[in-house]
Amino acid sequence: MTFAGSGGNFTVTWTDTALRDLLGFTGNLAGAATYTGTNQARYNWYPNTGVATIAAHPDRRGLSSSDATVRRAPSGRVITTAYDEYEDNEFEFRWVEDEYAFPVGFGGTTLTYRDFEAFWRDVLRIGQRFRFYPDRTVETAPAGGAPWEYVGGEKICQDGMQKFKQERDDYERYWRFILDVMQYRT
Numbered sequence: 400m401t402f403a404g405s406g407g408n409f410t411v412t413w414t415d416t417a418l419r420d421l422l423g424f425t426g427n428l429a430g431a432a433t434y435t436g437t438n439q440a441r442y443n444w445y446p447n448t449g450v451a452t453i454a455a456h457p458d459r460r461g462l463s464s465s466d467a468t469v470r471r472a473p474s475g476r477v478i479t480t481a482y483d484e485y486e487d488n489e490f491e492f493r494w495v496e497d498e499y500a501f502p503v504g505f506g507g508t509t510l511t512y513r514d515f516e517a518f519w520r521d522v523l524r525i526g527q528r529f530r531f532y533p534d535r536t537v538e539t540a541p542a543g544g545a546p547w548e549y550v551g552g553e554k555i556c557q558d559g560m561q562k563f564k565q566e567r568d569d570y571e572r573y574w575r576f577i578l579d580v581m582q583y584r585t
Contacts, residue, residue: 400424400436408432423512438511442527444518446492446499454489460547461486461582485582487552490531495574515576523551528583552579 400422402411411428413419419426423436439445455461467481500515511517522529530546564575 400440401433402428403433423510439513441512442518442521442529443512444499444515444522445513446515447496448492448494450490451493452491455486459486461488461580485584487579487581488547488549489552490578490580491575492578493573493575495576497572497574500574519551523578526550531580548583549580550583552581554579 408431410430411424411434413424413427420438421441423438423440424434425437428434464485464487465481466483466485467479469477469479471477495515498510498513502514502516512521521527528548528550530548532546
């Protein structure tokens, strides 16, 4: 997180240390025109690489899915219960460097909360929603709407870091994983 003033030096005095910590700062700020946090903002993950593949068309939130369940009674009668349709997706990240995959101390990681493991622990594992920007250069969805909101899918919530695989044996510092997500609705 970086703050930049337009009129020269400025001061930031934190009244909420929890917010300060979430934004990646460790104390009050004074005497500069720009401040950059020493930690990455918590509850965010900014990998070193963009998404390699998306299961759905890039202009769609996801593939259509349903919450339908189908059961067959011993008599052979079939009962289906369905409430709604959703758009779920799957993102594949390739060539993720160590420092964006594992906590501080592994692979030269120096920024707290930079790694996917922290994102999984703080967000995905406990069902917190997160925003995904398909185009990393803009803060809107492709059609100009709000960013897509998801929660971690069942596989990523249960498997966690087991989804990480080495990219190739001769590239031991790079990782590949697939993130399954479910559309978030209020």
